[in-house]
Amino acid sequence: MTLFGGGTILKIMKRVFIRDVSLSDFGKLKTSLIGIIQETFEKLNMDSDDVDGVFIGLMNPEGFTGVGNIASYITDKLGIYGKPAVRIETASSTGAAVFYSAYAAVKAGLYKNVLVIGAEKMTSLSTHEVTGLISQVIDPYERKTGLTMPALAAIVANRFRYESRIRPSKFQNLLAEVAIKNHFYGSKNPTAHFKKEINREKYFSSKYISEPLRLFDCSPVSDGAAAIVLSSEKGGVEIIGIGQGTDRQSLSKRETITSFDATIKAATQAYQMAGIAPESIDFAEIHDAFTPFEILGLLDTGLLKRSEIENFYLSKEGYHNGRLPVNISGGLKSRGHPLGASGLAQIAEAFKIMTDKYPPEITPEKKDVCLTQSVGGLATNNFVTILRLRGAVLKPAKKDTEEFFSKPPRFKSDSNLRVYSHTRLYSTAEGVESPLDLVICEHNYKKFFARYSDRDKPRIKSRVKITKKENGIVYVKQLRRFSIKG
Structure with missing residues (x-):
């Protein structure tokens, strides 16, 4: 709507609601990508004639399925051709990105009803592929050095443990608690x-992928789709x-690797738009492609303080009957992680929980307001969304948004070349010998990645020296001091 007055034009932005959601099964599915999307679309309570526009999120259909120009291909197969359709991609946050774009279109009044789809078919390829x-x-x-996504996540995790002054054994226990919780809720989710469920014995008997991350710290390769109808009604x-x-x-x-600035920026915008503070959030769906990312996500959205981490997990405060239920859908860790679908699936799961379409025995008592957070790549393109149950009364924020977030501690750098963080990677890229020790080094606040070639494992703050540069890869080893006795 446009109002004219005093020579100015004021556009009244629409309110945006979720009208309906649907989810496919997640896992290793025999159905094709198009088949998964069709089945998910057919579950929606929506007539195709009501669709004004279609927004589709797929991270890499060309690589996974060999299909390009996929937006019009999908609308053709769904029988809603002739409507505006676009594909959006932001790596592993694609599902949240497509939701963001569809929301903007409805908010601006371009469309009344929009179909949002997020999907991926991944299991037809080998793990290496x-x-x-x-x-x-x-x-x-970084890729040339041998870094994979689990290796980068492990390097972040090791540095986070160091900065938080958590002993390695206790930190491993915290990661185990995240995995055990999310598998518990995956066991209750029919689409997961x-x-x-897993227990501590099962978790600790699983192999290392990239230290400290074990198999049960990493989300699976999954197929799946999510669909949401957004409406101005x-x-x-x-x-x-x-x-x-x-x-x-x-x-x-980056200045720090243990706090994702992309999440903080997204959360700041979301809280300011909603006019609320983190204490108004009743439950959350946090991107947990790796278990430590759930912890970082809670910190970067202001839902948890660093001093609260250990008590939060050891006291099981993240369960449905705790003070802040987190990933009670099972999260990416257990529900699955089809890249283009995950961010949208988080929102769909939240809608189901908020509207009593979840098993009552695991539905939180307070579910009026939900926050979802999605991470793209290694936290290069992140999204935060806040949902409110219709009719819920919100408490306005009483302080500046910047005060919501606990910043990581600062550590002095020096003129010596030292290990900033490290990991031993066992599941290496094709053609790279396993295990592979990888480090990120720091010198006068400047950082770079390298391969570590020494008989001893690297440690944070250890002094190192560059031994060679070969094919664009830097190699370092520990710097030792020798004394000559007479």
């Missing part, structure tokens, strides 16, 4: 990839806050 495709989102130099759940943030692609170019 999938790893190679996913690694394409990593900085080219992993429907079996009143629905059961309203989008009251939404935000997007980006960061440097290279982890070594």
Whole structure:
């Protein structure tokens, strides 16, 4: 609507609601990508004639299925051709990105009803092929050094443990608690990839992928789809806050690696739009492609303080009957992680929980307001969305948004070349010998990645020296001091 007055034009932005959602099964599916999308679309309570526009999220259909120009291909197969359709991609946050774009179109009044689809078919390729495709989102130099997404996540995790002054054994226990919780809820979710609970023995008997990350710290390779209908007509759940943030692609170019600035930027926008503070959030769906990312996501959205981490997980406060239920859908860790679908699936799961379409025995008592957070690549393109149940009364924020977030501690750098963080990678890229010790080094606040070639494992703050540069890869080893006795 446009109002004219005093020579100015004022556009009244629409409110945006979720009208309906649907989810496919997640896992290793025999159905084709188009088949998965068709089945998910058919579950929606929506006539195709009501669709004004279609927004589709797929990270890499060309690589995974060999299909290009896929937006019009999908609308053709769904029988809704002739309507505007576009494909959107932001790596592993693609599902949230397509939701963000569809929301903007409805908010601006371009469309009344929009169909949002997020999907991926990944399991038709081998693990090595999938790893190679996913690694394409990593900085080219870091990829050449041998870094994979699990290796980067492990390097972040090790540095986070060091900065938080958590003993290695206790930190491993915290990661175990995240995995055990999310597998518990996956076992209750009928669409989840992993429907079996795990215990501490099962977790600790699983192999290392990249230290400290074990198999049960990493989300699976999954197929799946999510679909949501957004509308300017009143629905059961309203989008009251939404935000997007980006960061440097290279982890070594960032001031800190233990707090994702892209999430903080997105959360700041979402909270400011909603006019609320983190304490108004009743439950959350946090991007947990790796278990430590759930912890970082809670910190970067202001839902948790660093001093609260250990008690939060050891006291099981993240369960449905705790003070802040987190990933009670099973999360990416257990529900599954079809790249283009995950961010949208988080929102769909939240809608189901908020509208009593979830098993009552695991539905939180307070479910009026939900926050979802999605990470693209290694936190280079992140999204935060805040949902409100229709009719819910919100408490306005009483302080500046910047005060919501706990910043990581600062550590002095020096003129010596030292190990900033490290990992031993066991599941290496094709053609790279396993295991592979990888480090990120720091010198006068400047960082770079290298391969570590020494008989002893690297340690944070250890002094190292560059031994060679070969084929664009830097090699370092520990610097030792020798004394000569007479």
